[in-house]
Amino acid sequence: MKRFRLGLIINPLAGLGGSVGLKGSDGVATQAIAKGAEPKAQLRMQQALEVVLPFKDQIDIITASGAMGHDLAQQLGFNTECVYQSANITEAKDTQSAVKALINESLDLLLFAGGDGTARDIYSVIEQDDTALLPVLGVPAGVKIHSGVYAITPHAAGVVVEMLLKRELVSLMDADVMDIDEVAFRQGVVKAKRYGEMQVPAEPRYIQAVKMGGKEVDELVLADIAADVISQMEDELYIIGSGSTVAALMEELNIDNTLLGVDVIHDQTLVASDVTAKQLIELTQHKPTKLVITLIGGQGHILGRGNQQLSAELIKQVGKDNIIILATKTKLKALEGRPLIVDSGDPELDRELTGYYKIVTGYHDYVMYQVANPDLSES
Template sequence: MESIGVVVNPIAGMGGRVGLKGTDGVFEEARRRGAEPRAPDRAREALGALHRRAPEVAVYTAAGEMGAAAAREAGYEPTVVSDPGDAAVGETTAADTRAAVREFLDRGVDLVLFVGGDGTAVDVAEVLEESEGETPMLGVPAGVKIYSSVFGVTPADAGRIAAEFDRVESREVNDIDEEAYREGEVRAELRAVVPVPVASDVQSGKQLSSGSVDTLAEGFARDVDPETTYVFGPGSTVGAIEAELGIDPSPLGVDVWRDGEVLARDASEEEILSVVRDPAVIVVSPIGGQGFVFGRGNHQISPDVIRRAADVEVVASGQKLDGIGALRVDTDDADLDERLRGWMHVRTGRFTTRLVKVV
C-alpha cells in the first residue's frame, strides 16, 4: 500500500457512556451529560499501529480532529486535503466526511480508513459507490452501534490490517434508526456492499436472530443473591432474565437491580456508579455473530464499572454461541481487555454452562 485516506468522526461514540445509545442528533445532550470525545483516542491507536508497520505510507486526511491531529501524533506528516474550517468538535458534519472521502479518491488512495460507527460507514460507503471505483474501506470502531461488517475488531487491529492486507472481499454496511434504537427497537437496514480488506480481525456483522432463553432465564432467576447488586446489560437474552425477576427491562439500555428493587433504569455510566453497592455482578450477553461482550452497544458499562464489579456473568443460548466461536472485548482500556481475556464460563441454560475463550 502506497497511500491511505484517513477521516475521523470526532463525536462518534460520545453518547454511549452517558446512556444515549448513539450521538446522531443528540450531541448537545451528550455534552450536557458530560460526554467526552472517544474517537480521537481510537484514531491515534489505529494510526500508531499503522505507523509501526508502514511508516512510509503517504497519509491524506482532513484537518484537525477529523484526522490530521491523530496522524501527526502517530508520527506521520499528513497531506491535508479537506478542511471544515473553524468547526469545533461536534460541529463537523456528514458532509465534511463525504467531502474528505471524495478528495481521497481524487488522489487515488489505496484504502479509506475511517473512525466512527455505522453512520460514518454509510457516509464513506455511499461516496465510494458514487465513484464506481474499487477503493476498499476499513473502519476503526468508535461508535456505539456497530452492525456493519467493515470494522477491525479493535483500533490496533484496524491499523495492522491497513498496513498488511493484500486482498479484499465484499462486505455489508448496515445502519439502524437511532431514534427507534433509543426506544428499544432495532430497525436495521442494508445500506451498501463495499470492498473491505480480508483479515481474521475484521468483525462480522451483527446477527439479529436469537434462540430460546426461557430455561436460562429461569435458572438465573433461581440463583440470584439478594445481597448482590446486578448490572444488567442490553439485549433480549438479559431482558428475559430481568422479566423473570419481575423487572420491566430497558431492552437496549443498562438496568441496575438489587433484592427486588430497580436502582437505575436505562442508566448512564455515572448513574450506574452512583447506585452500585458491593458486591456487584455484571450480566451481559454477547452480540450474535460478533461475540462482543463489552465495547459494542453497552459503553455505559465502562472500565470503571467493570472494575467495580466482583464478577462478570455472560449468558447466551447454545445456538447463539454456536454462531460465535469466541468472545471479544474492546473497552477502551488495553490493560482491562487483557485481564478479561482467557476462558470464561458462559451460562447457556437452567443448569448448563459452556467454556468459551475471550480473545
C-alpha cells in the first residue's frame, strides 16, 4: 500500500507575540522572548500529529531540520526525511526555502504550523510554480489567523489528516490567504488584505472560514449589550477581551480601550491596559474575576484567535462559569448554526469548556448557544 507522504513545516517563532501583547510575531520575536514569551508552535503541531500516531507506519514525513519539523517528527516516532537545513534562528526565507524543497517531493499534503505570515510565505512560493498543485492545511499557531487555510484547532487538523489516511472522500477547495499590517495592528487599526488562494481539504466542520471584516454598525444593539453587562457588574475584576463588540462596553463606561488587546477593570475603573498573559495571572490570582469576550465574525472562535493573552492557565483560574460572551444576533446568525469554538491550546480544557452558554445579545436579552468543537466531540 502506498505510504502517505506528509510535508511538515513549523514556524518556530509563530505566535510568540500573542501572550505578551505584541499583537503578532513579525519582526518582534526577540522582543517577545525578552518579555517572557514561550514558543508554542511545536506543541500545536504535536497536538495535530498525535491524532495520527496510530497510522504512523503508513506515513512518511518530509520536512525541514530542527525546530522546523524534523525534531518533533522523530520524537514522535514517525519515519522522517529532512530535505532542507534551516538556520538556528529561522526567518521567513527559511519557510519559503523549505517549501521550494518540499514541492518536488510528491507530497499528498503539506501540513504547516504558523499564522497568517507563514501562510503568506508558503503561498508566495506555490503561486510562482504552476506545477505545484499542492494541498495545504494550516495548524493555527500564530496570533493572526484570518486566512481560510487553517483548521479550527490543532486537533481538528489532525482529524482531517486522519480522514485522508482512512481514504475517506475529502474534496479540495480554494481558500483565501489573508494577512494584516502588523504595524497598523499594534496601533489598533486592522488592514486586512487578500493575497491569493491555496487548496485545502474541503471539510467545513474542521476548516475555519475567513474572518468577516468590518465594524459592527448597529450601535443601538451594542449599547444595549453594554448596558446589560454594566447593570450586572459586581465588586470583581473584569477582564475585557478584544474586539469591537466588547469595545462598546468600554465606550459606555467611558474607559480607554485597547481594541486589539486585553484590559482589566474594577469598579468601572481601568486597572491595567494591554496586559500580557503573565500579568493577567498575577493581577487576578485569588481574586473574584469575570472574563468578557466576544466571537470572531464568520469563524465563531471565542478563544485562541487574537486573544492569546487569555491563556489556558488563566481560563482555569477564572472558571467556566465566570465567562461572559457578548454578540449581536446578526453575528450569531451568520454562523448558520455552526457552534462557537474554543482553541485555548489545552485540548482537555477545550473539552471542559464545551456546552451551552447564555450569550448577551441585548439589554436583558439572551440566547443559548453551543460551544462544541466538532473535532473534539467526535474524537
